[in-house]
Amino acid sequence: MVLLLLGLPLLGAVVSGGSSGPVFLVTVVLGAVSASLLASSNGLWWVATAAPVLVLLISTAADAMAGGDTSGSAALATHTFEWTAHAFPAMALAAVAAMVAIAVRAARGAGKKRSVRD
Numbered sequence: 001m002v003l004l005l006l007g008l009p010l011l012g013a014v015v016s017g018g019s020s021g022p023v024f025l026v027t028v029v030l031g032a033v034s035a036s037l038l039a040s041s042n043g044l045w046w047v048a049t050a051a052p053v054l055v056l057l058i059s060t061a062a063d064a065m066a067g068g069d070t071s072g073s074a075a076l077a078t079h080t081f082e083w084t085a086h087a088f089p090a091m092a093l094a095a096v097a098a099m100v101a102i103a104v105r106a107a108r109g110a111g112k113k114r115s116v117r118d
Contacts, residue, residue, distance in 0.1 A: 005035040005051060009058045009090075018066040019059035019083075024091055028055055032094040036101035044102050051098045052091040059087035 005103055012027025032051045039047045063083040 002022055002035075004033050004038065005047065006054055006058070007031070008034070009055055009094075013058055013062035019062045019090060020086055024059075024062075025093060028090045028094050029097045030096040033101045036098045037105060040072045044105075048095070048102060052095040055091045055094045056084065059083065063087075074075045 008027040008031030012021075012024040015021075015027075016023040017113065031048070035047045035051070036044065060080070060083045061077070062080070063086065
């Protein structure tokens with residue numbers, strides 16, 4: 001589960017050369033959905049809350065390695081704000097994808113419980 005949540009966005013960042021490509025966004029969504037569907041019922045909370053944070057960390061690290069003048073503290077601070085702003089759409093997609101997968105999983109689980117009782 002953690003490997004999917006961490007590994008797929010990391011792979012997307014490496015393939016796209018940073019965090020601003022469609023490959024990164026697709027791998028973020030795939031990682032969040034896969035982890036949500038495979039997590040235990042107790043682990044769903046961790047997937048839902050960790051997905052955006054992990055995306056932010058991966059995105060910031062990928063953008064930092066991709067380049068930019070960060071020689072001074074002012075330049076580093078400026079780039080950090082820029083990287084965070086660029087990561088926001090991917091963070092939002094990860095959170096929404098995880099929540100949708102959790103809702104689908106809960107609805108399917110509720111349907112199974114009803115059919116057993118009937």
